[in-house]
Amino acid sequence: MATVSQPAESPLVLEGVTLTQVTSTVAGVVERRTPRAWWFAFAFTGSLTLVLLAMLTYLVTTGIGVWGNNSPVGWAFDITNFVFWIGIGHAGTLISAILYLFRQRWRTSINRFAEAMTLFAVACAAIFPAFHVGRPWRAYWLFPIPNEWSGMWPNFRSPLIWDVFAVSTYGTVSFLFWYLGLIPDLATMRDRAQTHARRVIYGLLSLGWRGSARHWNHYEMAYLLLAGLSTPLVLSVHSIVSFDFAVSLLPGWHATIFPPYFVAGAIFSGFAMVVTLMVIARWFFGLHHLVTMKHLENMNKVMLATGLIVGYAYAVEFFIAWYSGNPFERFAFVNRALGPYSWAYWTMVACNVLAPQLFWFRRFRTSVPVMFVVSLLVNVGMWFERFVIIVTSLHRDFLPAAWGMFRPTWVDLLTLAGSFGLFLTLFLLFVRFLPMISMSEVKAMMASREGA
Amino acid sequence: MSQSTERIGGIYGVAAEFEDAEELLAAVRALRERGYRKLDVLSPFPVHGLAEALGIRRSPLGWAALVAGVTGASAAFLLQWWTGAVSYPLVVGGKPFFAVEPSVPVAFELAVLLASFAAVLGMLALNGLPRFHHPVFAHPRYPAVTDDRFVLVVENDGERFDAVQASEALRATGGEHIQVLEAE
Numbered sequence: 001m002a003t004v005s006q007p008a009e010s011p012l013v014l015e016g017v018t019l020t021q022v023t024s025t026v027a028g029v030v031e032r033r034t035p036r037a038w039w040f041a042f043a044f045t046g047s048l049t050l051v052l053l054a055m056l057t058y059l060v061t062t063g064i065g066v067w068g069n070n071s072p073v074g075w076a077f078d079i080t081n082f083v084f085w086i087g088i089g090h091a092g093t094l095i096s097a098i099l100y101l102f103r104q105r106w107r108t109s110i111n112r113f114a115e116a117m118t119l120f121a122v123a124c125a126a127i128f129p130a131f132h133v134g135r136p137w138r139a140y141w142l143f144p145i146p147n148e149w150s151g152m153w154p155n156f157r158s159p160l161i162w163d164v165f166a167v168s169t170y171g172t173v174s175f176l177f178w179y180l181g182l183i184p185d186l187a188t189m190r191d192r193a194q195t196h197a198r199r200v201i202y203g204l205l206s207l208g209w210r211g212s213a214r215h216w217n218h219y220e221m222a223y224l225l226l227a228g229l230s231t232p233l234v235l236s237v238h239s240i241v242s243f244d245f246a247v248s249l250l251p252g253w254h255a256t257i258f259p260p261y262f263v264a265g266a267i268f269s270g271f272a273m274v275v276t277l278m279v280i281a282r283w284f285f286g287l288h289h290l291v292t293m294k295h296l297e298n299m300n301k302v303m304l305a306t307g308l309i310v311g312y313a314y315a316v317e318f319f320i321a322w323y324s325g326n327p328f329e330r331f332a333f334v335n336r337a338l339g340p341y342s343w344a345y346w347t348m349v350a351c352n353v354l355a356p357q358l359f360w361f362r363r364f365r366t367s368v369p370v371m372f373v374v375s376l377l378v379n380v381g382m383w384f385e386r387f388v389i390i391v392t393s394l395h396r397d398f399l400p401a402a403w404g405m406f407r408p409t410w411v412d413l414l415t416l417a418g419s420f421g422l423f424l425t426l427f428l429l430f431v432r433f434l435p436m437i438s439m440s441e442v443k444a445m446m447a448s449r450e451g452a
Numbered sequence: 453m454s455q456s457t458e459r460i461g462g463i464y465g466v467a468a469e470f471e472d473a474e475e476l477l478a479a480v481r482a483l484r485e486r487g488y489r490k491l492d493v494l495s496p497f498p499v500h501g502l503a504e505a506l507g508i509r510r511s512p513l514g515w516a517a518l519v520a521g522v523t524g525a526s527a528a529f530l531l532q533w534w535t536g537a538v539s540y541p542l543v544v545g546g547k548p549f550f551a552v553e554p555s556v557p558v559a560f561e562l563a564v565l566l567a568s569f570a571a572v573l574g575m576l577a578l579n580g581l582p583r584f585h586h587p588v589f590a591h592p593r594y595p596a597v598t599d600d601r602f603v604l605v606v607e608n609d610g611e612r613f614d615a616v617q618a619s620e621a622l623r624a625t626g627g628e629h630i631q632v633l634e635a636e
Contacts (some may be wrong), residue, residue, distance in 0.1 A: 018600070019496070019599070019600035020599050020600045023496075023599045023600065042483050067581070109512060142533060144535060151537035151539055151540055152540060153536070153539060153540045154535070155536075155542070155544055156531075156532040156535065156536050156542055156554070156558060157536065157545070157547045157554050158544070159557075161563075162557035163560070165557065165558045166557065166561050167563065169561040169564055169565040172565060172568070173564060173565065173568045176568050176569070176572045177568075178573075180572055180575075184496070184497070184598070188496070188598040188599065189599045190595075190598075191594070191595040191597075191598045192595070192598075192599070204582075204584075207576065207581045207582035207583075208581055208582045208583040208585075208586065209581065210493045210494055210586055210588060210589070210597070211495050211496060211597050211598060212492050212493070212494055212579075213493040213494075213495065213498075213499070213502050213503060213506055214492065214494055214506075214508055214579070215509060215579040215581075216495070216497075216498040216499075216503075216514060217498075217503050217508050217511050218574075218575045218578045218579055219510045219512075219575055219579070220498050220511075221468070221510075221511035221513045221514065221571075221575070222511075222513055222571045222572055222574070222575035223572040225513060225514060225517050225567070225568075226568055226571055226572070229517070229564050229567055229568050229571070230564075230568075231522075232560075232564070233561075233564045236557070236564075238562070243557070244512070249558065275603065312576040323535075380467055423540040432470075439496075440496060440497045442496060443495070443496055443497045443600070444497035447473055447497065447499070447500075448500055
């Protein structure tokens with residue numbers, strides 16, 4: 001039996017693990033009886049999902065006014081949540097596509113997990129603009145399909161419509177990438193199935209995959225192509241999301257730094273979410289020999305690096321506001337740091353700039369409790385970053401007569417909480433029914449190291 | 453040594469199990485040296501060097517993706533020009549009805565979207581998937597192929613194929629669980 005010899009340092013798969021142990025560990029999670037704790041978690045997140053459904057139903061039946069959005073703060077929690085969730089997704093694509101192209105083999109144990117996170121995050125994100133349009137039953141007007149106003153088309157000169165294309169392409173391609181990666185593993189699930197129902201379901205989903213060398217040849221090319229296509233795609237998505245702001249003329253939004261700043265922030269928040277969820281899943285399902293400290297440490301390093309980029313962007317925004325000599329621009333930033341929402345601004349700085357500095361030290365980088373707390377803080381901080389950008393820029397723009405304040409309503413807060421419920425519910429279903437680590441890729445990595 | 457002729461048509465090939473990749477690669481090379489050209493390997497992961505040993509050519513999927521990508525970008529430019537400048541010309545913020553620069557994001561997204569579909573659907577089409585029945589599924593060791601084993605198939609090339617000879621060739625290279633697979 002193929003065993004893996006002891007690697008030099010910080011192993012990606014612990015020594016002595018055989019190929020078939022990879023299969024039984026990963027597939028075993030799905031095949032075992034549902035753990036009791038899973039049901040408790042599912043009951044909780046499922047209830048939160050119901051809260052989301054209730055809030056959206058209330059919104060649709062009553063009107064958009066149940067949210068705290070007003071004039072001048074026409075974008076508030078909805079767009080904050082949208083940008084937040086889209087950003088979370090970016091780590092998944094970064095891990096699955098960019099690290100693949102760079103031949104970073106440590107991605108192998110975590111890419112499936114992170115890709116699933118991408119999909120669920122995009123699903124949560126899509127809810128907010130769809131309901132923010134006010135009449136979600138007409139959300140299809142966003143797409144260039146003929147509607148009841150014959151001859152009326154979307155305005156392609158608006159970044160908001162670019163966003164529709166970017167996000168829907170991103171969601172679709174992420175699904176294709178994820179599913180492509182799943183096919184060989186679904187075949188494994190089919191071949192291990194003990195019940196007829198499982199054999200039929202996994203059999204259908206695996207599309208009859210049989211692992212032929214000719215198939216692998218096309219498969220690997222398709223995988224490489226998708227990685228190559230997803231790489232510019234993921235960079236484009238948050239760039240285009242940032243255009244929603246940067247293309248406007250509002251002080252605080254109208255900045256050329258936005259695309260790289262948003263992309264770095266997206267990767268930052270996404271990695272934080274992967275760490276949060278992976279730490280839990282690794283402990284709960286006993287995946288320590290496949291998701292090693294090396295993986296977690298690498299993710300923490302990415303968080304440190306992107307956190308520094310984000311901190312740099314905060315500083316540059318202030319510098320440019322001062323250097324521009326534009327009084328409105330200067331005011332927008334002074335107001336951000338010292339105005340009525342300064343608590344949100346400093347929460348953001350503390351969580352995003354200060355907290356990750358702990359990761360300079362190996363001791364903290366490799367401590368599960370520390371990384372768990374820091375990843376949670378970064379998640380909070382990145383949500384506040386979007387809140388700060390959106391709300392502080394809108395609430396005091398040019399004429400003081402047109403200023404206002406935004407306060408979230410209970411519907412705003414429960415909708416946000418509910419979106420976490422949906423995200424986590426989808427995640428629980430994923431870890432229950434699908435192999436959360438790519439078995440075929442881990443095995444290929446082990447085999448290639450052995451041969452080397 | 454020879455099989456009765458009526459059975460040869462009903463045979464898909466002869467398959468044997470191998471335990472590790474090195475042994476498998478050696479077997480593939482040995483069989484090709486003996487003149488077996490129609491070989492296939494079933495494996496739990498893509499084996500490095502196997503495609504070359506089997507004489508499999510580079511997948512043409514890249515071309516499919518390129519054509520789809522160019523189609524997507526062209527369609528997007530056409531769509532934005534026609535809807536904005538021909539079908540529904542509306543002045544918004546004094547911007548021109550159509551310009552290349554603001555049309556780039558949508559063109560890029562549609563290029564990526566179509567190229568990705570071409571890569572995935574092209575992969576399935578070239579591989580003849582979905583296909584839920586296949587003669588190799590009858591091999592007694594097949595289920596292990598998606599776990600940690602390899603199965604080498606000497607396929608019936610319809611010419612001078614001799615199942616007994618093929619079985620012996622497989623045995624000589626170290627294959628186990630040698631089995632004749634019936635065609636469907």
